[in-house]
Amino acid sequence: MSTHHPTPGHPDPASPWVFGTRELGRRPGSMRTYQRTISAPAEPARLGLDTIAVPAGEPIELDVRLESVTEGVYISGTVQAALTGECARCLDELTDEVEVEVSELFAYPDSVTDETTDEDELPRVVDEMVDVEQTVRDAVVLALPLAPLCRPDCPGLCPECGEKRADLAPDHGHETLDPRWAALRERLSAD
Secondary structure, X not given: OOOOOOOOOOOOOOOOOEEEOOOOOXXXXXXXXXXXXXXXXXOOOOEEOOOEEEOOOOEEEEEEEEEEEOOEEEEEEEEEEEEEEXXXXXXXXXXXXXXEEEEEEXXXXXXXXXXXXXXXXXXXXXXXXXEOHHHHHHHHHHHOOOOOOOOOOOOOEOOOOOOEHHHOOOOOXXXXXXXXXXXXXXXXXXX
């Protein structure tokens, strides 16, 4: 008895990111909708950036439509997930949510689109399946801020002492002395 193991480049039918297209056939206009909740992957396949990401194991809500078109299967819909990260100014932990639109054409094998595009330009329908993981990953990562903030007016950290400016008194400051006068100051304070 043989066990099915997906080969590289072929979608794993057991993956929650993979959708079968057999029911659609190749009749342009045929459509199916799906709602799935998928657990966010952990490292190294983490969904996000170093500063903000969907935490491993958190639910990712997919609401997608698969539509058969002349050249392949067109995927469209929305992705929603919770985010955690670190404020780029004050380094506090932050939480947020992301909701993004996804849309991608998966080319049929031997279609004009398949023959006229490179493998890395457009995903393909393989063995009557589409794997939307990279499409979702690209959409989510592009929607994330490169420098997430805990709030839009976050004052950040004091560059002198490293304390959070939000916790400091309004008159907080540090005496800055021109290093050229330091020796004179030392001499005067010694007397």
